[in-house]
Amino acid sequence: MKLTDLFIRRPVLALVVNLIIVIAGVQAIRSLNVRQYPRSENASITVTTVYVGANAELVRGYITTPLERVIAAADGIDYIQSQSAQGVSTITARLRLNYDSTKALAEIGSKVDQVRGDLPPRRKCRSSTSSRPTASSPRRT
Numbered sequence: 001m002k003l004t005d006l007f008i009r010r011p012v013l014a015l016v017v018n019l020i021i022v023i024a025g026v027q028a029i030r031s032l033n034v035r036q037y038p039r040s041e042n043a044s045i046t047v048t049t050v051y052v053g054a055n056a057e058l059v060r061g062y063i064t065t066p067l068e069r070v071i072a073a074a075d076g077i078d079y080i081q082s083q084s085a086q087g088v089s090t091i092t093a094r095l096r097l098n099y100d101s102t103k104a105l106a107e108i109g110s111k112v113d114q115v116r117g118d119l120p121p122r123r124k125c126r127s128s129t130s131s132r133p134t135a136s137s138p139r140r141t
Contacts, residue, residue, distance in 0.1 A: 042094070043101035045108055047071065049089040051120060060084040062120050067091055070111040076104045 007014035049063050064084045068091060072080055076099035082091045095104050 041098055041101070043099070043104070044095065045093045045101070045105055047091045047093075047108070047112060049091075049119070051087055051089065054087055054120075056084045056086055059087065059089045063089040064091065066115050066118055067112060070115045071108055074104060074107045074111055076100070076107075 007017075047067060049059075049067065051059050051063055054062070064082050067089070068080060068082055071077070071091060071093050074093070076095050078094045078096045080091060080093050082089070084090075093104075093108065095101060
C-alpha cells in the first residue's frame, strides 16, 4: 500500500497533515532570529544661497537654475528638488542608495565653485550634507 493511496482513501487525514505542515512552517518563520540588518544609507546634500533683496523669480532665474544645472551633472544624484523664495534659494540633491556622501559633497562643492563667478555678486552660498542612514529589514508583528 502506497502513502498516496492512504491519503486518497482518507481525505480528512490528508487535510490534517497539510494543516500541521502549514502551522509548523508559520511557527518556524516566527522563531527565526535576525542576526544582522543590512546597512543602507540614503543621503541628501542641500545647497542654500541667500540673495538679499531679490524676489523669488529673480532668485529662480539667476541663482537656482544655474546651480541646478551644475549639481545635476554630478555623479550619484538620484533626483533634485529646489525651492526659490524671497531672497533664498534651496536646492536639495538626493543621492542614490549607498552612494558615498562625502565624495558627492566634494564633487557638488567643486561644481558650485565653478559657477560662482556667474552668480550675482551680492549672494552668500553654503552647502551642507545631511545623511540619514536607514536599515531596510523585515518587520515583525
